Amino acid sequence: MPARNILVINCGSSSIKFALANEERSDFLLHGLAERLGSPEAVLHWQRGEQSDSQDLAGGAHEAALARLLPLVEQTLEGPLHAIGHRVVHGGERFTQACRIDAEVRQAIRATAPLAPLHNPANLLGIEAAMALYPQLPHIAVFDTAFHQSLPPRAYRYAVPDALYREQHVRRYGFHGTSHRYVSHQAAEMSGLAVGDSNWLSAHLGNGSSTCAIANGQSRDTSMGLTPLEGLVMGTRSGDVDPNLHSHLARTLGWSLEKIDHMLNNDSGLLGLSGLSNDMRTLEQAREQGHAGAALAIEVFCYRLAKSLAAMTCALPRLDGIIFTGGIGENSPLVRNLTVQHLHVLDLQLDGAANARCVRGVGGPIHAAGHPRVLVIPTNEERQIALDTLAVLD
Incomplete structure (x- = not known):
């Protein structure tokens, strides 16, 4: 053939x-x-x-x-x-x-x-x-959601009335599954570990961002939920907010559900915090020039990312390494460095030269010697989709 x-x-x-x-x-x-x-x-x-x-x-x-x-x-x-x-x-x-x-x-x-x-x-x-x-x-x-169907009920169920799950399928689904799956396989190969006996925290960072705990080749928890709005700060999406924010804005400002949803999905995140842009490249340049909103947006982004990664360790039997991927994860040494600084309890430390080198498609290990693995792995969702397509044809 x-x-x-x-x-x-x-x-x-x-x-x-x-x-x-x-x-x-x-x-x-x-x-x-x-x-x-x-x-x-x-x-x-x-x-x-x-x-x-x-x-x-x-x-x-x-x-x-x-x-x-x-x-x-x-x-x-x-x-x-x-x-x-x-x-x-x-x-x-x-x-x-x-x-x-x-x-x-x-x-x-x-x-x-x-x-x-x-x-x-x-x-x-x-x-x-x-x-x-x-x-x-x-x-x-x-x-994107298929990889996360291995989440256990304790990770995918919301603490809402059971009928909402049974009848309306209200639960956590997770996204970026194709990317998390691809980079975890690459991380295992790069580290000389078997996919079925390796455990990773993966951070897919771009205009949409999510974290994932991958244990022995399976997704066990992830930051996105019912929709891609839950979890991390993103380009224009808020990520986690108080669930009562909707009713607060409706009562105090008279906003409709549609207006609130649009604000949380399109006007929030890095754009809302900075008042400037949803593009991390623009924000990093503005931060260097003293733009307070850009500096705040980057700091919130990195802190919330680190907090999510720390929480994801609950789903792993052990940690073999952390993976940065996606447009921001692959190209922002600043974001990687600020995030890892918040994870000092995991004994993480970066090699400054290696971290600076990993941009524009260059990947590899960026951790300092003697510290847990931190890897930059360019994602290739298109390659994984092609492989999955061939598998269906077969």
Whole structure:
């Protein structure tokens, strides 16, 4: 059988990552990113071998990006395309592993959209556009929540009336599962440990951020919950707040539920704290120039991250190391250093030179000699989605 080609489409709330993978090659035939979608700065970047290019998508949303992207795939293909793997953020309790997409699966993804309003609708856009162009191909959904279906009830249940769980499926689901799974496997390989006998704390840090406790290859706890709003401070999401904040704002300011939800998802996090930006690169530059809001946002981000990582140790039999990944985790020595400083009770200490070196795709160990492992591992969700897609085909 010839080596199979898999197209991976990862539609986010304001971006599309894509990659064309061949099962016998470690590199991608084509990969790229459409970012800042829906804004005047929207742009499509791609790389094919040594060739890279960009196209302006000013004001373009997901549909415009896909319309430009899919012809690039056709031009790049060496042989037939065998399947398309789609990242889907929320699969609820129904989806515990990747599966082939049909009308029933699409409806289930649509029905779960209220739990991930920034993501599932965008994921569906990618699915439906690709299915229209490639109706004859298998389309596979790979769910962010699936990896976390190994959480025990003590980790996924909320302390609310039982009927809300039994009838409305109100529970903690967790997200970024594809990333946490990938980097924990890479960490085990890098450290000479078996995946099934290694225990990690993983911090996926980007515009959306989460932590995960991974024991012997399984997710045992994670910071995100029913929706991607719970947990850490993020780019525009608040993370954990007092559950009574909704009623407080409704009583005192007359805000509607919709206005409060929008504020917590779109106007909070690093953006809300700093009053400046949701981009960590911008905030680090502003902090150096004395911007008090930027400095506060970074400090809160790192403290809350450290607090979450410390709490996650409760789910592990032992700790083999901490992993930083995601756009911020892979590229911010400052965030890694400030976070580890808060974790002194775990005897963590960084090697300053190694920490500074790990940016722009460079990974590796950054802990000081004689101290517990701290690793920077570039995530590759697209590679993991391709592997999961091939597994379904098999």
